[in-house]
């Protein structure tokens with residue numbers, strides 16, 4: 001067996017939340033061969049396989065994971081004209097920069113979303129309008145239950161706001177991503193990426209332990225959308241209103257459970273102030289959800305994944 005499987009590996013340092021217990025077993029996987037070996041090994045031990053990538057959208061339970069956790073690592077990519085073929089472990093920002101230098105882009109508004117391109121595709125990551133789905137040609141995935149490998153064309157990926165076929169069917173592990181980019185000048189691409197990152201730094205809190213937006217922005221009843229639009233002078237996208245706005249209106253901005261806090265700058269970020277536990281994060285999330293439900297009759301759904 002060429003794969004190295006380690007035991008009792010702390011997962012908190014591998015996530016942006018910095019929360020959670022250890023993985024009973026852990027392996028870094030880069031090739032399809034590694035993944036197959038890992039699946040077989042876990043199957044023989046009767047253990048579930050859990051996928052981790054950049055760790056920027058996950059909450060690990062305090063007790064850890066009685067499983068084989070496989071971390072997708074790899075940075076290999078290639079270009080054929082404007083078509084980019086990337087390993088899912090590639091860092092998203094690195095790919096945006098490298099593409100821009102080669103004169104291909106269009107996706108610079110996604111610059112600064114932490115994590116890998118595999119994680120981004122799985123959650124259809126987006127920012128300032130564009131979503132990763134807008135650039136996807138095809139996604140190759142391997143079924144960790146049956147070992148089947150399939151190529152999914154964009155329209156077969158069931159992309160929606162922060163959703164995809166892969167998110168609804170976690171047994172499919174993304175192993176390759178093919179994107180079609182637009183011609184851009186390297187200077188323009190660099191400029192948009194840098195402006196986007198600056199805008200993110202202005203709008204979002206930096207250097208905190210969090211998993212980005214904890215809840216998805218929900219579709220709201222027309223009366224709530226109308227209050228939001230009037231108050232903010234903005235137009236709702238697809239009838240959605242920001243979860244952060246609802247949380248603030250429900251009086252939960254800054255709310256605290258132990259060391260977990262709804263950020264007072266960006267209420268939809270649940271922040272680990274130092275020693276927060278997963279239990280505290282979940283209790284706070286539940287309180288926020290109840291308050292928003294009571295005030296607006298809107299059910300908030302997690303965007304972050306509880307492993």
Ligand SMILES: Cc1cc2nc3c(=O)[nH]c(=O)nc-3n(C[C@H](O)[C@H](O)[C@H](O)COP(=O)(O)OP(=O)(O)OC[C@H]3O[C@@H](n4cnc5c(N)ncnc54)[C@H](O)[C@@H]3O)c2cc1C
Pocket residue numbers: 016050051052053054055056057058072088112113114115116117118119120121122123124125126127166172173174175210211212213305
């Ligand atoms: C400060 C901050 C800001 C953020 N801003 C944004 C934003 O603007 N827009 C946005 O959309 N998101 C944002 N996020 C959330 C996060 O960065 C994205 O969801 C990111 O795409 C997750 O990628 P990852 O590699 O870190 O995935 P992980 O967090 O490691 O994994 C997330 C989920 O994807 C699964 N997964 C990962 N790789 C694969 C694969 N190859 N195949 C199948 N499943 C896989 C994992 O099992 C897990 O369930 C932010 C997060 C932080 C911390």
